[in-house]
Amino acid sequence: MLQFYSASTRIVNTKRGVAECLEIACQSDYENVDLLIFHASIGHDFDAILAESKRLAPNADVVAASCCGVVGREGVSESMKDIAMMAIKGKDYALASTDGLYGYNSYEKALELAQNLASQKQGINMIYFLGSGIDINNDLCIRAFEEVFGSEVTIFGATSSDNMKGYVSYQAINDVVYEHGAFAIGFCDPTLTVDTQATHGFIAIGEPMVVTKSEGHIIKELNGRPAWTEYLNRLGLTDKSDCGNTIPIGALAEQLSPELAKEYGNNHILRVVTKHVGEEMYYATTCPEGTELWLTVRDEEVIFNEMERIVECINTRNNGKKPVAVFHADCLARGRFLTDRILKEELVFKMQAPFYAENGCPPWLGMYGFGEFARLGNKNTYHNYTTALYVIYR
Numbered sequence: 001m002l003q004f005y006s007a008s009t010r011i012v013n014t015k016r017g018v019a020e021c022l023e024i025a026c027q028s029d030y031e032n033v034d035l036l037i038f039h040a041s042i043g044h045d046f047d048a049i050l051a052e053s054k055r056l057a058p059n060a061d062v063v064a065a066s067c068c069g070v071v072g073r074e075g076v077s078e079s080m081k082d083i084a085m086m087a088i089k090g091k092d093y094a095l096a097s098t099d100g101l102y103g104y105n106s107y108e109k110a111l112e113l114a115q116n117l118a119s120q121k122q123g124i125n126m127i128y129f130l131g132s133g134i135d136i137n138n139d140l141c142i143r144a145f146e147e148v149f150g151s152e153v154t155i156f157g158a159t160s161s162d163n164m165k166g167y168v169s170y171q172a173i174n175d176v177v178y179e180h181g182a183f184a185i186g187f188c189d190p191t192l193t194v195d196t197q198a199t200h201g202f203i204a205i206g207e208p209m210v211v212t213k214s215e216g217h218i219i220k221e222l223n224g225r226p227a228w229t230e231y232l233n234r235l236g237l238t239d240k241s242d243c244g245n246t247i248p249i250g251a252l253a254e255q256l257s258p259e260l261a262k263e264y265g266n267n268h269i270l271r272v273v274t275k276h277v278g279e280e281m282y283y284a285t286t287c288p289e290g291t292e293l294w295l296t297v298r299d300e301e302v303i304f305n306e307m308e309r310i311v312e313c314i315n316t317r318n319n320g321k322k323p324v325a326v327f328h329a330d331c332l333a334r335g336r337f338l339t340d341r342i343l344k345e346e347l348v349f350k351m352q353a354p355f356y357a358e359n360g361c362p363p364w365l366g367m368y369g370f371g372e373f374a375r376l377g378n379k380n381t382y383h384n385y386t387t388a389l390y391v392i393y394r
Contacts, residue, residue, distance in 0.1 A: 001090055001092065001189055001191055002088055002089070002090035002092050002093070002187065002189045002192065003088065003089045003090055003324075004086060004087070004088055004324055004325035004362075004363040004392070005025040005026055005086070005087040005088075005089075005363055006025055006072055006073055006084070006085060006086045006087070006325070006363035006364050006365055007020070007021040007022075007023075007024035007025040007072060007073070007074070007084070007085055007087075008021065008070050008071075008072025008073070008074050008077065008082065008083065008084035008085070009021055009024075009074075009082075009083055009084075010077045010079050010081055010082050010083075011081060011083070012081050014040075014044045014045045014048040014049060014052070014083075015048055015051075015052040017040075017044070017081070017083040018038075018048075018049055018052040018053055018056070018083065018085075019052065019056060021038075021083055021084070021085040022036075022053075022056055022057065022085070022087070025085060025087045025363075026057075026087050030056050030057040030060075031057070031058070031059055032059075032089055033057045033059065033060045033087050033088070033089055034059065034060055034061065034088055034089055034090055034091060034093075035060055035061045035062075035063075035087070035088040035093060035095070035185070036053050036057060036060050036061070036062045036063070036085060036086075036087055036088075037063055037064070037085065037086045037087075037088070037128075037185075037365060038053070038062070038063070038064035038065070038083060038084070038085050038172075039064070039065055039066075039067045039070050039082075039083070039084045039085075039365065039366070039367035040064060040065075040066060040067065040070075040082065040083045040084075041066070041067060041068065041069060041070070041078075041079060041080050041081055041082040041083075041163070042066050042067075042068070042080060042161075042162045042163050042169075042170075043079075043080030043081045044066075044081060044083060046064055046066070046170050046172045046177045047172075047177055049062075049064050049083075049172065050062055050064065050172055050174065050175055050176075050177070051175075054174075054175070057087075060087075061095050061174060062172075062173075062174055063095070063097075063130070063171075063172065063173050063174075063183045063185070064170070064171070064172040065130045065158070065160040065169075065170065065171050065172070065367065065369075066160045066161060066162060066169045066170040066171075067082075067158075067160060067161050067332075067367035067368050067369050068161050068162065068163050068164055068332035068367075068368040068369070069082055069332070069367070069368040070082040070083065070084035070366060070367055070368070071084070071328055071330065071348055071364065071366030071367070071368075072084040072364050072365065072366065073360070073361040073362075073363065073364045075345060075348060075349075076344055076345055076348045076366075078344075078368065080163065084365055084366065084367065085365070086325070086327070086363060086365035090189065092121075092187065092188050092189035092190075093121070093185055093186060093187050093188065093189075094116075094117045094120035094121040094124065094185070094186040094188070095117075095120075095173075095183065095184075095185055095186075096112075096113045096114075096116035096117050096120075096183065096184050096186075097113070097171075097173040097174075097181060097182065097183040097184075098112055098113055098181060098182055098183075099176075099178045099180065099181040100180055100181070101131055101132060101136060101180055101181060101182045102135050102136065102180060103135050103136055103137040103216060103217045103218065103282060104137075104216065106136055106137040106138070106140040106141050106144075106217075107137070107140040107141070107143060107144045108144075109141075109144075109182065110129075110140065110141040110142075110143075110144035110145060110182070110184075111144040111147065111148070113129075113144075113145075113182065113183075113184045114127075114144055114145045114147070114148035114149060114184070115148055117148075117149075117184055117186040118148050118149065118186075120186075121186060121188045122188065123188040123190060124149060124153065124186035124187065124188045125153055125154070125187065125188065125190075125192075125193070126153065126154045126155075126156065126186075126187045126192070126193075126194045126392075127145060127149070127153060127154070127155050127156070127157075127184055127185065127186050127187070128156055128157045128184065128185040128187070128327065128390075129141065129145070129155055129156070129157040129182065129183075129184045129185075129373060130157045130158055130159070130160060130171060130182065130183055130184075131159055131160070131171065131181070131182035132159060132160055132169055132171060132178075132179065132180045132181065132182065133158075133159035133160050133161045133169045133274055133369055133370025133371060134166060134168070134169055134180075134274045134275050134282075134370070135180070135274070135275050135282050136159060136217075136284070137216060137217040137284075137285060137286060138159070138284055138285050138371060138373075138382035139285040139286055139382055140286065141182075141382075142155055142373070142380045142381075142382065145184075145380075146380065151379065151380065154194050154196060154375060154380065155373050155380040156194060156196050156327060156329075156373050156374060156388070156390040157327070157329065157372075157373050157390075158329035158367055158369040158370075158371060158372050158373065158388075159284075159369050159370045159371040159372075160369055160370070161332050161368065161369040161370040163332075164244055164247050164248065164332050164333070165242075165243070165244040166242070166243030166244055166247060166274045166275060167244075169370070171183060191394050192324070192392055192393070192394055193392070193393050194390055194391065194392050194393075195314050195317060195318060195390075195391045195393065196373075196374040196375050196388065196389065196390045196391070197310045197313060197314055197374055197375070197388070197389060198264075198310070198372055198374035198376070198381075198383045198386040198387065198388035198389075199264070199265055199266070199303075199306040199307060199309070199310045199386055199387055200251075200266060200270055200303075200306075200331070200334075200383070200384075200385045200386040200387075201298060201299050201300065201301075201302040201303030201304075201306060201334075202251050202253065202266075202268075202270055202296035202297065202298055202299065202302075202385055203266075203296060203297055203299050203302065204253040204255075204267065204268045204294035204295070204296050205294065205295055205296060205297055206294065206295055207294075208292035208293055208294045209222045209223050209230065209231075209234060209292070209293045209294075209295075210222065210223055210290065210291070210292055210293075211287055211288070211289050211290060211291040211292075211293065212224045212289060213227075213289060214283075214287050214288065214289050214291075216286055216287075217282060217283045217284070217285060217286055217287060218280050218281070218282055218283065218287075219280070219281040219283055219287055220279065220280055220281075222293070226279035227279055227280060227281045228276045228278070228279045228280065228281055229279060231246070231250070231273070231281060232246070234295055235249060235250055235295070242276075243273060243274055243275060243276060246273060247272060247273075247274070247332070247333055248333050250272075250273060250295070251270045251271070251272065251295075251296045251333070251384065251385045252270065252271045252272070252273070252293045252294070252295070252296070253268035253269070253270055253271075253293065253294040253295075253296050254268060254269050254270075254271065254291065254292070254293065255267060255268055255292065255294075256268060256269055259377065260376060260377045263376065263377060264376060265302075265306045265309060265310075266302075266306070268294065268296070269376075269381075269383060270296065270383070270384045270385040270386070271283055271284050271285065271287075271293075271384050272284055272331075272333075272370060272371065272384040272385065274370055284370075284371055284382065284384055285382055303334070303347065304347060304350065307347060307350055307351055307387060308350060310387075310389065311350070311351060311354045311355075311389070312354070314389065314391055315354055315355075318391070318393055321393055322355065322356075322357040322362065323355055323362050323391045323392055323393050324362065324363070324392055324393065324394045325362055325363040325364070325365075325392045326352075326355060326362055326363070326364045326365075326366075326389060326390065326391050326392065327365050327366070327389075327390040327392070328351075328364065328365065328366030328367070328387070328388070328389055328390065329366065329367055329369055329371075329372040329373070329386075329387075329388045329390075330366060330367065330368050330369070330372070330386075330387050330388070331368065331369070331370075331371070331372065331384060331385040331386055331387070332368040332369065332370065333385055334368075334385065334386075334387065351387065351389070352364065355391065370384070371383065371384045372384070372386050372387075372388035373388065374386070374388040374389075374390070
């Protein structure tokens with residue numbers, strides 16, 4: 001039976017940050033920790049995270065990912081030196097990793113991960129997946145996992161990020177740090193279930209751009225013009241701009257069916273562009289020719305109202321039962337870059353407080369990344385610019 005413990009800290013020294021998280025979460029019982037999951041801001045040394053974790057908890061598997069800030073039991077922090085950790089005791093999990101995962105081979109690499117997990121453990125009913133946030137085709141990753149485990153297995157997690165620049169992101173597993181890797185954790189504790197839901201707060205505006213030439217997840221033309229130039233023109237940006245300039249304001253929206261829109265609380269699902277090579281824009285999922293893409297604007301009232309709604313929905317579905325742990329992925333563009341810090345802390349409090357038990361907030365591991373996985377229409381779905389909650393119940 002899996003047991004969860006968490007901690008987060010803002011500290012400059014990476015080794016001291018790891019030690020502090022372990023000390024808070026596990027006190028002195030390090031030898032019985034089986035799995036450590038870290039989210040750390042881009043300012044930390046990921047080799048040091050792995051080395052110090054192995055020194056203090058030598059029996060534990062260790063995975064880590066870069067992000068643009070963290071959310072833990074202690075609240076939200078979005079500096080260059082944040083660390084958040086979930087420690088897990090128990091053997092009811094399988095761990096697999098890969099390197100060299102890109103958009104063009106996302107299906108094949110995710111299939112390797114899924115087959116590896118399935119070969120280790122039976123009864124896997126939820127998968128925590130974390131891959132690179134740059135140049136990855138996420139719907140193909142979902143397809144690969146579902147081919148092995150079926151669509152009823154819930155995929156949750158995120159894609160790693162940097163400090164909203166779109167230059168590099170890291171994924172680390174046991175003793176190796178990758179830039180285009182991924183890891184997957186298959187949980188097989190039969191006493192656990194996970195409930196997921198995501199929401200964003202952006203409204204589509206104006207007339208859509210139409211994808212007139214694409215290949216897989218790469219958009220080559222919009223409205224019959226070179227894609228990157230057309231995108232920048234619609235955003236009012238100069239040709240000197242890079243992805244870091246577009247991420248905060250450049251959310252692209254795809255229209256949902258009326259049924260999915262009602263569940264989602266929004267008529268559109270959003271996508272982010274995290275890389276461009278010349279005129280080619282690297283999308284987060286497959287983008288067929290003919291797809292209509294709207295620009296969007298952020299609506300603070302919608303963000304707060306929808307956050308309250310999805311928390312209420314999760315609590316209602318689970319009859320107010322208190323969770324044993326919460327994993328959480330948030331878009332970095334919902335953080336301090338676009339929201340005043342006081343409002344951000346208020347939003348996180350509204351997110352966490354309904355799950356409090358007598359001992360306060362449950363173990364909580366949250367990150368600001370490039371994208372989020374959560375179910376929509378009872379299907380595993382990849383999202384951008386959302387808050388996604390993954391609430392685990394026993």
